[in-house]
Amino acid sequence: MATETPTLVELAEQILAQAKEIESALPSSPTFVNDTISKLPSDLEKTRKSLIDTTETLNALLRGAGGPVGRIFDKCYTYPDELALHVIYHFRIPQAVPMDGQISFAELAAKVKVDETQLIRILRHGMSIHLFHEPTRGQVAHTADTALLVTDHTLFDLVGTLLEDLRPAGLAFPTAMEKWPGSQEADQTGWQVAYDTSMSMYDHICQYPERISRFSNHLTQIARFDPRASEHFASAYPWGDLPPGSTIVDIGGGNGQYSVAVAERYSHLNFIVQEKPGVSVEGAATLPAHLKDRIKFMDHDMFDSQPVKDADIYFMRHVFHNWSDKYCVEVLKKLIPALKPGAKVLACDLCIPDVGERAEVERREVTRIDLMMMSLYNARERDVEQVKDLFEAADDRLDFQKGYTLEGCMDKICEATWKG
Numbered sequence: 377m378a379t380e381t382p383t384l385v386e387l388a389e390q391i392l393a394q395a396k397e398i399e400s401a402l403p404s405s406p407t408f409v410n411d412t413i414s415k416l417p418s419d420l421e422k423t424r425k426s427l428i429d430t431t432e433t434l435n436a437l438l439r440g441a442g443g444p445v446g447r448i449f450d451k452c453y454t455y456p457d458e459l460a461l462h463v464i465y466h467f468r469i470p471q472a473v474p475m476d477g478q479i480s481f482a483e484l485a486a487k488v489k490v491d492e493t494q495l496i497r498i499l500r501h502g503m504s505i506h507l508f509h510e511p512t513r514g515q516v517a518h519t520a521d522t523a524l525l526v527t528d529h530t531l532f533d534l535v536g537t538l539l540e541d542l543r544p545a546g547l548a549f550p551t552a553m554e555k556w557p558g559s560q561e562a563d564q565t566g567w568q569v570a571y572d573t574s575m576s577m578y579d580h581i582c583q584y585p586e587r588i589s590r591f592s593n594h595l596t597q598i599a600r601f602d603p604r605a606s607e608h609f610a611s612a613y614p615w616g617d618l619p620p621g622s623t624i625v626d627i628g629g630g631n632g633q634y635s636v637a638v639a640e641r642y643s644h645l646n647f648i649v650q651e652k653p654g655v656s657v658e659g660a661a662t663l664p665a666h667l668k669d670r671i672k673f674m675d676h677d678m679f680d681s682q683p684v685k686d687a688d689i690y691f692m693r694h695v696f697h698n699w700s701d702k703y704c705v706e707v708l709k710k711l712i713p714a715l716k717p718g719a720k721v722l723a724c725d726l727c728i729p730d731v732g733e734r735a736e737v738e739r740r741e742v743t744r745i746d747l748m749m750m751s752l753y754n755a756r757e758r759d760v761e762q763v764k765d766l767f768e769a770a771d772d773r774l775d776f777q778k779g780y781t782l783e784g785c786m787d788k789i790c791e792a793t794w795k796g
């Protein structure tokens with residue numbers, strides 16, 4: 377509400393106080409060429425997110441010149457920003473600019489084989505959003521951002537996946553909404569419209585070696601963003617309260633990395649990692665010797681009846697967000713005959729925070745992934761209430777308990793107990 381919005385001066389004062397706090401913790405103030413913000417101590421992460429929120433609020437208030445029209449313009453005109461980055465990716469322009477020093481537009485155009493005039497126009501716009509800079513007229517040099525696109529190939533592949541492969545599905549999504557209103561099927565999305573295929577996104581992309589390779593690198597890049605994810609997972613839930621010898625089933629567990637994290641911390645627990653055939657091969661082969669008697673791997677399709685009866689915990693980490701409600705409920709129903717009274721079912725996913733619970737910039741990180749899941753698979757991210765609804769829809773004897781917050785990330789572990 378307008379009455380609750382701080383004044384411009386109040387916002388500016390908040391920004392000054394937070395900027396001073398951040399700057400005093402850095403070796404030097406960050407620039408677009410020297411990115412020191414990555415050296416910020418983790419205990420100031422909350423302040424950094426809050427400062428982003430405050431600056432965005434101030435910026436948005438000032439943008440509304442002539443009414444909110446400026447803000448609407450800003451949203452629509454991200455399209456040329458994406459176009460500039462897309463061209464920069466497509467023609468591998470970062471790799472053609474010297475890491476130290478500079479190159480003329482003419483030389484660069486010849487090197488990447490594009491028309492010089494088009495290149496200048498693309499890069500001059502790119503420079504306005506910190507993609508390269510022009511140290512002297514007619515010369516191109518790296519900013520911290522474009523240099524990173526050279527040194528970090530998984531980040532480069534993330535750009536390619538998002539802009540070349542996934543973005544067309546987003547553009548086509550309104551048509552998919554008209555064609556298949558409210559669909560919960562993974563083969564009725566923007567992807568099928570954009571690529572004129574009946575295959576689901578993952579099956580389709582697998583047919584193109586270059587695309588699937590950059591897609592898996594983009595997943596690696598996302599995982600690197602939170603290198604302590606398995607640690608957070610292992611510390612968020614009271615695993616230590618389980619009796620010795622308890623059995624935990626990790627459904628859709630990939631290479632078992634989250635079972636490994638909990639097993640390393642709690643030596644009294646046993647794990648069974650279930651996956652589609654072939655998925656866990658590497659995890660099984662590289663399992664540390666001291667965990668071999670406590671972690672087993674098993675082929676199992678989660679849409680079939682659960683073969684491991686009477687386990688203490690069944691957990692699914694980052695499984696439900698790949699599926700629409702209908703399929704999540706089906707997976708839960710397949711568990712029911714295996715559950716003993718008191719067994720716990722845990723669903724861990726990115727969780728959409730309530731408004732005000734986290735910085736707005738963090739909330740948006742989840743809602744934007746939610747829209748990607750929708751446009752690509754008709755899947756979704758959920759808030760705690762929506763996970764609770766899944767448990768209730770599967771069986772009212774699955775008694776929802778609570779959502780455990782994970783320190784340092786946006787995941788929550790939602791817990792239900794089987795009442796029997």
Ligand SMILES: C[S@@+](CC[C@H](N)C(=O)[O-])C[C@H]1O[C@@H](n2cnc3c(N)ncnc32)[C@H](O)[C@@H]1O
Binds near residue numbers: 633650655676678693
């Ligand atoms: C996003 S990954 C999560 C992997 C792991 N739990 C983690 O948190 O890193 C989703 C996993 O679900 C698995 N999966 C998909 N369909 C499945 C099915 N029908 N049965 C068992 N696992 C399945 C995939 O193979 C994939 O490893």
